[in-house]
Structures are given as C-alpha cells and as structure tokens.
Amino acid sequence: MQARAPLMIEHRLIERMLSVIRDSLAKIKSKHKVDPVFVDIAVDFIRVYADRTHHGKEEDILFRKLKKQRLSAEDRRVMNELIEEHTFGRQTTKALVDANTRYRNGDETALADIAEKLQTLILFYPKHIEKEDKVFFPASRAYFTDEEDQTMLAEFWAFDRKMIHEKYTKMMNDLELL
Ligand SMILES: [Fe+2]
C-alpha cells in the first residue's frame, strides 16, 4: 500500500459526511429549522476526523516532509493553496459552531448563518479533495523513494494510533472543567 492510500480512503468517508450535510441542508431550507445536535455531530466529525486526524497527517507528516524537498514552483504553489484551504475550513467550522450556539440560545437569525456555513463546506471541500487525489498526491509521490513512502505510511499509522486517546483525554479535560 502506498502512503497516500489511507489519505484517499479518508477522503471517501469525508465525502459521505458531505453528502449527509447536503441532505440536511435541503431539510433546513424546507422546514426552516435545524437540530443543533446534528450540527454538533457534523462539527465533531469535521474537527476530530477531517481536520485533526486527516489534515493532521497531511500537514504534520506529508507537507512537513515535502517542505524539506526542492519542490517545483507549481507543486509548492498547490501545497500552499491546500494549507490555506485547511485554514479556511477551520474558520468556517468555527463560524458554524458560533452560529449553532446562537441558534441554541434562541436566536432564529442564526439559522441562515448555519445554512450558509454548511453550504460553504459542501461546496469547497469536494474541490479540495479532488485537487489532492488527482493532482497533488500523484505529483508529491515523485519526491519520495519507495522506502521513504513506506516510512511515511508507518508514520501515518503511528499518528492515527494517538487520535482516539487524544480525543477522549480532551473530552475528560473539558468535562472536568464543567
Ligand atoms: Fe487536505
């Protein structure tokens, strides 16, 4: 298995969440309401799975290794674009959380903001995934030998092993502060 395989498999699960969000958006528009718990679940998936676990491997391992290579101008440009898109995703998610809190507190005008942020996520994310799957991952593979690629795969697995512990340690830390 090549190192990019787990990243591409993760993209498929992220796409399933995007599809669920697309369906929920249609319901928000027809019923003029949203279940804030659904938004919490989507945010948890985006933050813990898509951002920390998935973007974490991209940024902390793949991109970090690529930054040490002599990348072509085009590959460097695309990598910087991908990093900016991760940041944009985080900002959009933060705005979604803020809108959901306002909605929970009875602010009906927050519904439009929730819908807008969900819409933004389902529009921008598939393009980001496609750019990685079809352009950046194949291009970046050329900078590594087979052995280096396998070392990276092992680093990905080691990174993943930390994630469940990180999530629940954080949850306990947060709970104890309540
Ligand atoms: Fe990415």
Ligand SMILES: [Fe+2]
């Ligand atoms: Fe990705």
